[in-house]
Amino acid sequence: MSTVTVMGSGSWGTAMASTLCDNDHRVTLWARRPEVCSKINTEHRNPDYFPDLILPDHLSAESDPSRAMADAQFVVLAVPSQTLRENLGQWRLPDNAIVVSLAKGVEVGTGMRMSEVIMEVTGISPDRIAVLTGPNLSHEIAARQPAAAVVASARQETAIAVQQLFHTATFRPYTNNDVLGCELGGATKNVIALAVGVAAGMGYGANSAASLITRGLAEIIRLGEAMGADPHTFSGLAGIGDLVATCSSPLSRNRTFGEELGRGRTVGEISGSTRQVAEGVKSCKSIKALADRYQVEMPITHAVCAVIDGQIAPDALVQTLLARAAKPERY
Numbered sequence: 001m002s003t004v005t006v007m008g009s010g011s012w013g014t015a016m017a018s019t020l021c022d023n024d025h026r027v028t029l030w031a032r033r034p035e036v037c038s039k040i041n042t043e044h045r046n047p048d049y050f051p052d053l054i055l056p057d058h059l060s061a062e063s064d065p066s067r068a069m070a071d072a073q074f075v076v077l078a079v080p081s082q083t084l085r086e087n088l089g090q091w092r093l094p095d096n097a098i099v100v101s102l103a104k105g106v107e108v109g110t111g112m113r114m115s116e117v118i119m120e121v122t123g124i125s126p127d128r129i130a131v132l133t134g135p136n137l138s139h140e141i142a143a144r145q146p147a148a149a150v151v152a153s154a155r156q157e158t159a160i161a162v163q164q165l166f167h168t169a170t171f172r173p174y175t176n177n178d179v180l181g182c183e184l185g186g187a188t189k190n191v192i193a194l195a196v197g198v199a200a201g202m203g204y205g206a207n208s209a210a211s212l213i214t215r216g217l218a219e220i221i222r223l224g225e226a227m228g229a230d231p232h233t234f235s236g237l238a239g240i241g242d243l244v245a246t247c248s249s250p251l252s253r254n255r256t257f258g259e260e261l262g263r264g265r266t267v268g269e270i271s272g273s274t275r276q277v278a279e280g281v282k283s284c285k286s287i288k289a290l291a292d293r294y295q296v297e298m299p300i301t302h303a304v305c306a307v308i309d310g311q312i313a314p315d316a317l318v319q320t321l322l323a324r325a326a327k328p329e330r331y
């Protein structure tokens with residue numbers, strides 16, 4: 001049994017905290033709003049994110065970050081990627097705790113992955129940092145539907161410790177040492193899901209979705225290879241696995257955001273109608289900047305950015321991609 005603190009009580013933090021309770025760990029969930037803590041502690045519910053889910057009764061919530069993390073052997077970071085730097089700047093993480101990053105994004109402005117942000121802000125060695133990623137839609141995980149995931153760390157013992165921490169009867173994490181590839185896979189698939197959503201919102205079917213997923217994977221691999229990731233990572237759970245889950249599921253916030261765009265709503269209208277994060281809306285910019293920095297062609301990511309920035313209408317996204325010069329199929 002380990003002492004674990006999950007920092008962030010949105011969809012993914014709540015689902016992961018609930019899963020960790022299956023292994024009888026002592027789990028504390030940090031929520032920034034005291035009223036969320038109160039609901040979790042007294043009613044065992046987090047209705048903003050899971051209206052129908054009853055949480056384990058031994059899951060406790062705490063709104064004070066220091067109290068939440070006191071004695072934690074593992075700190076699991078479940079806040080949005082664009083707020084992580086600011087959050088870490090305000091928190092004091094326990095000495096020697098293993099830090100697990102759950103966020104799937106690339107920081108706007110710096111182009112940094114979340115493990116890099118953690119290292120830069122806290123000074124923690126990469127040996128104590130792990131990334132958990134894969135095809136893991138929170139509502140399915142919270143309902144204990146079976147799924148696999150990947151835990152990546154620079155240090156194998158850290159990856160194994162986190163794998164064991166999260167491994168339950170329904171949740172099966174594999175280890176991987178390609179932190180870069182795993183983080184890139186998780187962040188880039190959100191952008192492709194936005195594109196797939198736009199196509200779906202316009203009424204296009206499975207052929208369009210499969211074409212975007214496949215060519216999306218091609219541009220993800222191109223970027224990953226240029227940055228030094230292992231290309232095999234992208235045929236695993238952190239790559240094609242997460243890409244397929246996110247692009248196919250109506251539960252995905254990124255796909256749904258794209259679908260709303262494809263139906264004619266604006267970025268402002270969609271963002272204003274939910275408190276939940278669709279990471280690709282911001283990370284498309286930082287991923288495009290990485291593509292430019294590494295001189296990699298990422299046409300779908302470019303087109304998604306143009307839609308988000310209002311440079312082209314959503315219904316021009318697919319046309320823009322189809323109108324590109326003909327070329328052989330290759331990665």
Ligand SMILES: NC(=O)C1=CN([C@@H]2O[C@H](COP(=O)(O)OP(=O)(O)OC[C@H]3O[C@@H](n4cnc5c(N)ncnc54)[C@H](OP(=O)(O)O)[C@@H]3O)[C@@H](O)[C@H]2O)C=CC1
Nearest residue numbers: 008009010011012013078079083103104136137138276277
């Ligand atoms: N949901 C999923 O299926 C999965 C999500 N992820 C990733 O996990 C990360 C977190 O996503 P998820 O939980 O889904 O997001 P949600 O939008 O569901 O929840 C976001 C959480 O972060 C909190 N939050 C928002 N802004 C801040 C801030 N400025 N400072 C501190 N806390 C803040 C919210 O608090 P409040 O409620 O008070 O607004 C809420 O607890 C993302 O990077 C996502 O891509 C990864 C795998 C699966």
Ligand SMILES: O=C(CO)COP(=O)(O)O
Nearest residue numbers: 134135136137252253254
């Ligand atoms: O990362 C996810 C599934 O693995 C969740 O995707 P969304 O953020 O699009 O809901």
